[in-house]
Amino acid sequence: MSTQINRQHLKELRAKEEQRFLDTHKKSAAAFEDSKKVMHEGVPMSWMAKWPGSHPVFVKEAKGARFTDVDGHTYVDFCLGDTGSMTGHSPDATVAAIREQVGKGITAMLPTEDAAIVSGLLKERFGLPLWQFTVSATDANRHVIRYSRMITGRSKIVVIDRCYHGSVDETFATIDDAGFTVKREGNIGAPVDLAETTRVVEFNDLAAMEKALAHGDVAAILMEPAMTNIGIVLPQDGYLVGVQELAKKYGTYLIIDETHTISVGPGGMTKALGLKPDFLTIGKALAAGIPTGTFGMTQEIADAIKKMVELEIIDLGGIGGTLAGNALSLAAMKATLTEVLTEANFERMIALGNLWCDGIDAAIKEFDLDWHCNRLGARGEYIFKGKQPVTGKEAADSGDFELEQYIHLRLLNDGYLITPFHNMALMCPDTTEADVDGHTAAFRTMCAELVNG
Incomplete structure (x- = not known):
């Protein structure tokens, strides 16, 4: 004993x-x-x-x-800002890039050359061809959920029980004793009944995932490839590939959140396991603590977005923000990706x-x-x-x-x-x-x- x-x-x-x-x-x-x-x-x-x-x-x-x-x-x-300072506090290479960029401009709502350089580095690491930038991983998750709903015309999101993806309303849900989706304890001011937006399934349970998707109303699955915010829960053999296959079978987009699981290597678990998500989100460590987030997408998704988004109302679509993709965060990301997270x-x-x-x-x-x-x-x-x-x-x-x-x-x-x-x-x-x-x-x-x- x-x-x-x-x-x-x-x-x-x-x-x-x-x-x-x-x-x-x-x-x-x-x-x-x-x-x-x-x-x-x-x-x-x-x-x-x-x-x-x-x-x-x-x-x-x-x-x-x-x-x-x-x-x-x-x-x-050993906390390191809960991954925000995974690079170590104020790494010299990133600090030098920040100091230089501050003197040349912080934000202008226009791209810098660093934006394409960073996107290329992310493509190389994670495999997804096209990238967009936000102010946090939370924002990245919100945006890809919106895009998924727009393209699929579906309302529901599937998340994993006890997950955490920042302050995204749809993710603060859990399963009650009867198996129903309910708001998670401590969920402050939930805007709507979580059962209206979300289905919750247990990690490592492919049968439950298929049951959730079989309704035909799920726009996207949002998940970490290994759970990290309730404690580390590792995927069982075949689980993640099985989720990918189910997503394809039911016409649902798979969103992989690598914000914490990048701890396994430069390309996170997506690269290490050869995963093929439709979207990938990440933030925190990429700019050594300067607030930033980013999401990658497939060419197919980018083409669908382009067809459906009207230029005349782009600033009212709920995607983006005036500080997203700012010059300072992109300079910090370029230095961090090339010289620190090696x-x-x-x-x-x-x-x-x-x-x-x-x-x-x-x-x-x-x-x-x-x-x-x-x-x-x-x-x-x-x-x-x-x-x-x-x-x-x-x-x-x-x-x-x-x-x-x-x-x-x-x-x-x-x-x-x-x-x-x-x-x-x-x-x-x-x-x-x-x-x-x-x-x-x-x-x-x-x-x-x-x-x-």
């Missing part, structure tokens, strides 16, 4: 870490109090207040794989990701914990169930909020930041073996104290 966590001991350990956090983050506490006077919940976005600890850590500066807070503490950053850097990052997971696996085994560590290229994550999840629901059920809050705070106090809301780490080109080894030692010590109570 595996080791059981003593919950009273866990509460005592959590209280100890809460006090350690308060004692060592007084300037962040003061900054938080001042911020509450002018910002809702004291932060630019409400989720920034939901990190463990009585207040957020306020960042002073960040570079490479580290950041420093206003109290002078330096941390090894084959050589991915090789290092993936090796370090495996090293990080090896350290987690060793501690789990040493202390006989009923936990499991999943791997996705340069990314790793541990869950509190002893086997790899197959569906989003299984991943969600493997969570343990009380335990996660303690571990996150303990590691933060020890100088290591991991992704909030689950237990994920990402390597960047500046991450070192020493960074990973230090985290392994801290994680092992935490486990030892946790089980010996």
Whole structure:
């Protein structure tokens, strides 16, 4: 029988870490109090207040794989802006390109030569021939959903249970106990009944996917090739190819969102597995943190759009935005794609990701914990169930909020930041073996104290 966590001991350990956090983050506490006077919940976005600890850590500066807070503490950053800084903070090549472009213009609603260069780089990486640009991956997902509905004349979108694709209304749905699509818990101000727009199916369930598509009213399937935002859930053999085949069979477009799964390599899982989506969306890491998004499409889709969109009303179509494809973000993307997110850097990052997971696996085994560590290229994550999840629901059920809050705070106090809301780490080109080894030692010590109570 595996080791059981003593919950009273866990509460005592959590209280100890809460006090350690308060004692060592007084300037962040003061900054938080001042911020509450002018910002809702004291932060630019409400989720920034939901990190463990009585207040957020306020960042002073960040570079490479580290950041420093206003109290002078330096941390090894395994969160990396939840992929937005997968390049490392402020990589030199991207910073140089940004500085040069800022002096030449930031946005003008007109193309620069960088736009075609970046599109060519994306075509080479992901295989899709034609590209458009947005301000975020969320916008990219919204736009391709609109295009899919326009071309097919269908209303429904299929998404995966417990997925996340940014703040796209159609994706905040789940399945109830009776198998019906309902709004997901915490869905703020849902504009319409989610059953009107969406069907939800479990990941790795081809039969459920076919049942959802067989109604003949599904415009598009929007999915990650591996789930990442409820925990890492890997596709079973044949699943993604099966989804592709079903999409073709039922005249539905397949949208692959590679925003997080690019952790497996320069062309994400699309390139690694030879996938052939109709649309591909991605954002975040491509410009090293400068807000951007992009979507690729097939020639067939581009031709259909051209036939159906009238020039006279193009600015009223709900596609695009005045800052989309701006000169600054394209310059940042060109530098990032050519000099930072390279084959050589991915090789290092993936090796370090495996090293990080090896350290987690060793501690789990040493202390006989009923936990499991999943791997996705340069990314790793541990869950509190002893086997790899197959569906989003299984991943969600493997969570343990009380335990996660303690571990996150303990590691933060020890100088290591991991992704909030689950237990994920990402390597960047500046991450070192020493960074990973230090985290392994801290994680092992935490486990030892946790089980010996």
